[in-house]
Ligand SMILES: Cc1ncc(C[n+]2csc(CCOP(=O)(O)OP(=O)(O)O)c2C)c(N)n1
Ligand code: SF4
């Protein structure tokens with residue numbers, strides 16, 4: 001799994017940090033352009049791909065993609081409309 | 082650095098993103114779950130009309146969802162949606178608005194649309210407060226909460242909106258929260274494909290005008306509380322009124338088939354037109 005955060009959309013609400021079942025996210029202390037503290041993906045190897053954070057994020061700021069062996073991103077799961 | 086793009090951005094008016102909801106507001110989560118529900122159903126947004134009223138929650142479809150939208154007056158989205166559905170029964174008509182809008186000022190429209198079983202899907206975002214106007218008491222505010230219009234404590238018992246709608250005659254009724262995103266997505270899909278009046282009460286967090294007033298500083302804290310307060314319908318049946326006092330009962334309340342209003346209205350109209358035709362007149 002590859003987990004990325006759109007840091008210009010993120011408003012630093014920490015919902016992903018609070019609810020990720022495997023504790024993938026962490027506070028970073030980094031401010032984005034709008035002055036919000038954005039989280040970091042600290043333990044991507046623990047991501048099970050459950051997509052809870054993806055659906056909970058109020059900003060549609062979390063992008064999860066599946067990786068294949070060589071590390072290439074295979075697909076933006078489902079839809080590319 | 083280019084930012085990663087969400088796979089469902091095509092359903093959203095990307096040119097005005099990020100949206101205007103406060104940090105941690107449940108309205109954003111409802112938008113997120115809604116686009117996921119629509120995408121999985123392979124529903125064509127050009128065959129949908131989303132109708133909203135006035136309030137923060139009303140902004141979820143309008144302007145953010147990329148379908149035709151009607152942003153109407155406070156309390157009246159169900160009335161406008163009824164008109165749309167009668168004239169264009171081929172379109173999927175979805176109402177998204179707040180608890181103040183749908184159950185407060187628009188309460189009568191809600192009850193009667195459910196009674197008539199009009200083929201609409203109503204998603205009521207219940208943040209337990211009037212968010213947009215600065216935190217006045219809503220008909221859904223829990224007892225004891227201090228709001229800007231109940232500065233000492235709220236003495237009005239909250240409406241159990243989903244139960245009221247089920248009792249009034251709706252075909253499908255469920256209550257979920259912005260924590261129960263997978264269940265909520267399924268419920269939205271059921272609502273949008275079910276014939277008849279479908280209603281989902283979505284208990285949501287308004288950190289700015291509700292959370293702060295009950296001593297919770299962030300959306301995440303308020304969402305945690307909402308999660309902890311949630312009890313499944315089945316379990317709730319074994320609990321006393323007292324035990325349920327500060328609980329949120331989540332799950333499906335009804336899913337049944339009843340005659341639908343718009344279909345019958347068009348049948349009656351057709352019968353009348355036929356009875357007045359020239360052939361019958363001679
Ligand atoms: C007829 C009318 N009465 C009152 C208002 C003022 N007003 C705007 S939004 C709102 C309530 C918002 O609460 P809700 O519908 O629950 O939406 P929220 O902002 O909480 O999402 C009120 C009273 C109005 N715009 N029109
Ligand atoms: S849930 Fe979304 S908006 Fe909130 S901190 Fe995480 S990435 Fe940012």
Ligand code: SF4
Nearest residue numbers: 102103106137212287
């Ligand atoms: S006031 Fe409340 S409901 Fe409105 S955008 Fe802010 S957090 Fe959301």
